[in-house]
Amino acid sequence: MNRKIIAAALAASLGLCSLTALAANVPAGVKLADKQELVRHNGTEPDSLDPSLYETKPANYIASDLFEGLTRNGADGSILPGVAESWKQTDPHTWVFKLRKDAKFSDGSTVTADDFVYSWQRTVDPKTGSKYTILHEFIANAKDIVAGKKAPKELGVKATDKYTLEVKTTDVVPFFPGLVAMGNMAPLKKEALDKNGKDWVKPGKMVSNGAYMLAEWVPNNRVVLVKNPNYWNAKTVVITKVTYNPVESDDTALKMYKSGEMDWTDEIPTGIYASLKQQFGGELRNTPWLGVYYFNMNNNLPEFKDKRVRQALSMVVDRDILTQRVTGNGETPAYSLFVKGTSAGTPTTYSWTKEPMAQRVTEAKKLLSDAGYGPGKKPLTLKITYNTNEMHKKIALFLASEWKNKLGLQTSMENQEFKVFVKTRHDGAYQLARNAWIADYNDATSFLDLVRCGSAQNDTFYCSKTVDGLIADGNQQTDAGKRTAAFSKAMELAMEDYAVIPMFQYAKARLVKSYVGGYTNTNFLDDYLTQDFYIIKH
Amino acid sequence: MWSYILRRVLWAIPTALAVITICYVMLHLTPGGPFDSERQISPAVLANLQAKYHLDQPMWKQYLYYLNDLAHGDLGASFRYADWSVNSLVAQALPVSLTIGGISMLIALVVGVILGIAAALRQNSAIDYVVMFLGNIGNTVPSFVLGPVLILIFAIWLKHPDGDGWLPAGGWDGGIRYMVLPIALLSIINVATIGRIMRAGLVETMTSNFIRTARAKGLPLRTIVLRHALKPALIPVASVLGPLAISSITAAVVTETVFALPGLGKLIVNGASNRDYTLVLGLVVLITLIAVLFNLLVDLVYALLDPRIRY
Numbered sequence: 001m002n003r004k005i006i007a008a009a010l011a012a013s014l015g016l017c018s019l020t021a022l023a024a025n026v027p028a029g030v031k032l033a034d035k036q037e038l039v040r041h042n043g044t045e046p047d048s049l050d051p052s053l054y055e056t057k058p059a060n061y062i063a064s065d066l067f068e069g070l071t072r073n074g075a076d077g078s079i080l081p082g083v084a085e086s087w088k089q090t091d092p093h094t095w096v097f098k099l100r101k102d103a104k105f106s107d108g109s110t111v112t113a114d115d116f117v118y119s120w121q122r123t124v125d126p127k128t129g130s131k132y133t134i135l136h137e138f139i140a141n142a143k144d145i146v147a148g149k150k151a152p153k154e155l156g157v158k159a160t161d162k163y164t165l166e167v168k169t170t171d172v173v174p175f176f177p178g179l180v181a182m183g184n185m186a187p188l189k190k191e192a193l194d195k196n197g198k199d200w201v202k203p204g205k206m207v208s209n210g211a212y213m214l215a216e217w218v219p220n221n222r223v224v225l226v227k228n229p230n231y232w233n234a235k236t237v238v239i240t241k242v243t244y245n246p247v248e249s250d251d252t253a254l255k256m257y258k259s260g261e262m263d264w265t266d267e268i269p270t271g272i273y274a275s276l277k278q279q280f281g282g283e284l285r286n287t288p289w290l291g292v293y294y295f296n297m298n299n300n301l302p303e304f305k306d307k308r309v310r311q312a313l314s315m316v317v318d319r320d321i322l323t324q325r326v327t328g329n330g331e332t333p334a335y336s337l338f339v340k341g342t343s344a345g346t347p348t349t350y351s352w353t354k355e356p357m358a359q360r361v362t363e364a365k366k367l368l369s370d371a372g373y374g375p376g377k378k379p380l381t382l383k384i385t386y387n388t389n390e391m392h393k394k395i396a397l398f399l400a401s402e403w404k405n406k407l408g409l410q411t412s413m414e415n416q417e418f419k420v421f422v423k424t425r426h427d428g429a430y431q432l433a434r435n436a437w438i439a440d441y442n443d444a445t446s447f448l449d450l451v452r453c454g455s456a457q458n459d460t461f462y463c464s465k466t467v468d469g470l471i472a473d474g475n476q477q478t479d480a481g482k483r484t485a486a487f488s489k490a491m492e493l494a495m496e497d498y499a500v501i502p503m504f505q506y507a508k509a510r511l512v513k514s515y516v517g518g519y520t521n522t523n524f525l526d527d528y529l530t531q532d533f534y535i536i537k538h
Numbered sequence: 539m540w541s542y543i544l545r546r547v548l549w550a551i552p553t554a555l556a557v558i559t560i561c562y563v564m565l566h567l568t569p570g571g572p573f574d575s576e577r578q579i580s581p582a583v584l585a586n587l588q589a590k591y592h593l594d595q596p597m598w599k600q601y602l603y604y605l606n607d608l609a610h611g612d613l614g615a616s617f618r619y620a621d622w623s624v625n626s627l628v629a630q631a632l633p634v635s636l637t638i639g640g641i642s643m644l645i646a647l648v649v650g651v652i653l654g655i656a657a658a659l660r661q662n663s664a665i666d667y668v669v670m671f672l673g674n675i676g677n678t679v680p681s682f683v684l685g686p687v688l689i690l691i692f693a694i695w696l697k698h699p700d701g702d703g704w705l706p707a708g709g710w711d712g713g714i715r716y717m718v719l720p721i722a723l724l725s726i727i728n729v730a731t732i733g734r735i736m737r738a739g740l741v742e743t744m745t746s747n748f749i750r751t752a753r754a755k756g757l758p759l760r761t762i763v764l765r766h767a768l769k770p771a772l773i774p775v776a777s778v779l780g781p782l783a784i785s786s787i788t789a790a791v792v793t794e795t796v797f798a799l800p801g802l803g804k805l806i807v808n809g810a811s812n813r814d815y816t817l818v819l820g821l822v823v824l825i826t827l828i829a830v831l832f833n834l835l836v837d838l839v840y841a842l843l844d845p846r847i848r849y
Contacts, residue, residue: 045808048620055577126582129590129620131573133580148582201621219619219627220808221710221800245709247798252708255686256798259693259703419570419813426578456578 024238024518024534031537032238038516038530041253042244043266045220049201051186052123055132057438057526058266062244063183065225065530066208070097070116070165070180075532077442077523079178083111083187083209083232084165092172092478093140097180099163104230105189106206106213113159115187121152122188134440135179140168171475174483175343175443181527182441186210211237211531220246225530238534257511263535264512264519270391273329273509283511286330287521291438291506292339292447293331295384295399296460298431299499303380308371310498312364313382315352316406317399323504326398327391330507336495337437337447338488339505341524344480345444346488348495361406368407375408382411386434387421395503396434425459435459438506442525444487445475451494462499514538539841543834550830554823561822562604565815566597572617572813591617591816604819613820618812624820627805632824634710635794635801639787642721646728646782651775653729654736658771659763661741669733676730685723685796692719708798720797724786731782732775739771746770769843776843780829780836788825 026032046059051067054060064073070084084097103111123130124137124145136142140156156168169176179185192207193200200206206214211234212225223244227237245262247253250269256262268276268284277284297304297313304310319333335353338345352360365374373380384399386392393415400411416424425433437457439446448471449455453463467490474486495502508526512519515538519528573579573587588594592603607614613624657669693703710716743749744767752762791803802821809817 045619047618050621053620055575126580126586129583129587131575131577131579131583131587133583134577146580146583148585198621218800219622219630220804221630245798247708248804249795249798251686252796252798255689255694255707256709259689259705259707260697260701261703261706261709417570418811419574420568421570422576423570423574426574 024236024532026238026517026534030517030534033515033535033537036239036535037241037243038239038533038535039243039245039262040264040530041257041262041266041510042223042246044248045246046223049206049214049217049223051119051184051188052128052130053132054184058244058246060183060527062223062225063186064210064527065212065242066206066210066214067183067186068103068210068231069182069185069187070099071177073181073523073525073527073529075518075523075528076520077525077527079181082181083116084180087177089174089176092476093169095167095169095176096160097165097167099165100232101163102232103209104232105192105209106228106230107189107192108230109189109207111187111209112162113165114162115189116165116185117155117157117159118190119186119188120157121155123184124155125152132184135182135184138169138171138173138176138179140170143170172478172483173443174480175441178343178443179441211529212242215241222246233531237531239530242530254511257513263516265510268329268509268511270327270329276511280511283514284509285512285519285521286507286509287526288332288340288524289438289506289508289526290339290341290442290446290524291436292334292337293395293434293436293503293506294334294337295501295503296425296430296433296435297498297500298428298433299461299463300428301431303373304431306371307498308367309373309380310501312367312371312407313403314498314501315350315360316357316364317402317501317503318357319504322395322398326394327504329509331504332507334502334505336491336502337450337500338444338491339447341442342439342444342447343442344474344484344487345447345491346484348488348492350495357406364407380409382409383414383431384411384434385414385416385421385424385430385432387418388415392434428459428461433459435500436506439525444484444491445471448487448490451491451499460500462494462497464493464497464499467494467497543838546830546834546837550827553830554826557822557826558605558608558819559601561819562601562815563597565813565818566600568813570813572815574813591615604816608823613823614816616814616817618808618814618817624816627817628802628820628824631800631802631805634799635787635790635803637712638717638720638724638793638799638801639783639790641717642724642728643779643783643786645721645725646732647775647779649725650729650732651736651772653733654775655740655763655768657733657737658740658744659759666737669737673730673734673737676726676728677734681723681727681792682796684726685719685793688719688723689796708796710797710799720790720793720799723793723796724790728782728786731778735774735778736771739774740767743767743771772843773840776836776839779839780832783832784825784829788821788828 042058042061044058046062047056048054049063051063068082070082071079072082074080083099083103085100087097090096099113105111120136122128124133124142126148133146141150141154144150145152145155158166160166189207196205203214203216211228211231213228215226216224225242227240250267253265254269257265297310323331323333335349336347338347368374372378384396386396396413403409403411424430437450449457451462452458452471453468470486470490474483477483477486515536516533517536518533573584592600616622616624616627653669657666660666689707692705693707696704705718706716749767752766788802791807794801794803806821
């Protein structure tokens, strides 16, 4: 047992316990509106509201209001106590959560440790058909259960008593309290599911334990939640009703915002950031997002087996112009798959980023020439594949233009419909392909899967035993500093190998009415719970 | 007449079956499956999902499963929206499309016919030019341009004192406020079509021999138009009513997108892009039935308009 980690975990847990776990933190002097109702744009229809089944962000926004895990995300991105009032890592592979005794489901029954065991076992059971098991897979035996090799009851979680939950993990996962804040990890009331079957998620039948209850759900139209009087912290919840609008068109959402039908938008239409900033000023909120836009180079192809080619292509792309002139939504240039805000992972950059572009171009041409491509040598023609979308098209055109103007390379483009595109990428039937990753949880490991040998998310087919060794080492590190160092080194090596071409870090830009209180610009995972907001008198 | 109707209804069955079969094959031949996504699914989970939807069976067996469910009125489970059956998704979307499409068709029919008559009877006059101009606007300006213009004027520029727009820019709660703009948009497009066809039909009818005879008899213009010219002039209008009604109700994709309406058009687009086979097929069945119904109604209207047509 490592003393350092236990001491750190204890200190962390004590620190967290000292937090007041307030929901809406209304500053003194702020006058609240009589009507505390919020309308949130939600991008698209949730694929499900069942914590074991949903996998999309729009569903998670709603589910995080309906269900509460052992912890929850604060508006500023911090991890706050949820159903658990304290937790500690008793050894490198064991977490123990102490549940509060006043946590209740919406039907008034008490939330117990068994409800978590039931929920998590249900999710990892292949018979449930959950497509999103990545959070649960940090628990011992989960991967084998998901693969159908072990029974769900062998999952490394048990209720040692009614209010104590013990979790065994495969790796050392210091970020586990953050994982259990996701709606997918919430407790479920078995009786409600058994009684109503598939319909248990419908209004009037859903039993949930979050700050809100499901009042209405009209597919493709709206999901309405009302305050849950049985929520343990209900007295601090100010918003009494929240409506989620699944409007797919950002243009329509913007018009609805302008006409007063929405209090915030999920996104803003592309290409009009500057004009919206001018028109709305402080209502346009922009937060760095834990996500990176990048391009895959199919490392299985002969031309990309040569690192010099990969490097040449990456170093002539001017990310500053790309983010300022092409995307223009507040994105920042990226030279690593780790981005600003990544926990246990330091973003790296290349030495050539400081060089003038002319010098970079000269070096890139030499690299290509040394690799056997260029005038008088083999021709290098490129094909960029992307899924149908105006922004992806613009970015691909920019890339083609950079390579044409600076390296004289001919680039063709192929756009595919999304379902076709993801299959093309997974199958490796491409040369260069657009890619992007939004972190599921805030830890370096979420990004490292993109370059780990054989990972299901590694569509670029890059593989380095050294990088994998560092990742494996980091996964078992009990010392936070050493863990970060191992992961950072792993990513640095992958980036030195030019595994992919990182382009930019996403920014989450949205419009939020000035009378909506509680919004922060530090929530890098963009997990905003309605209970943290309030409507100011206006 | 009744035997004709029965025959037409019975013909709908093989027609629907043919459409379903073609769509079924096309959907399954399209690259990319319902469970392809950014994140790859565990093979064991995928196997269970495929078994749940019979996707692990040969295509012909899947087809028979589908037909069997269909025969029992079950359109199946949605692949994408795990919590909903296709029956319930369709049941919630259909009233929206029927309301918007039905009302706009009625408005378009009444207004289009009146404007068409006025333009035909006053050829090359100011009213004719105005109707023709409006007709051109309605026919040529795309609804994705006209819709946002309506929103800009009535939802964003014109505001109540509390800051909200006169009318909602989008969304749907079944109230009249939410219907006005989408119905206006669909009506404008359909009025333009019906108005122009009505005008052309009446102009042609008014040059017919039997109208010349009526004029020679000294009948007043009103009588000539209402008793003699109107019915035959309406036949071309009746011909386009079927396709117009079907597109208004089932394929108003742009209108539903512009106004964020939870109707059938939006469902079918989402269904196709998500490879939600059962959802798309369910909507195909519904649209086929609506098409058969409207075409039957149009044929019956022919008989009313032209006594020479008998079934």
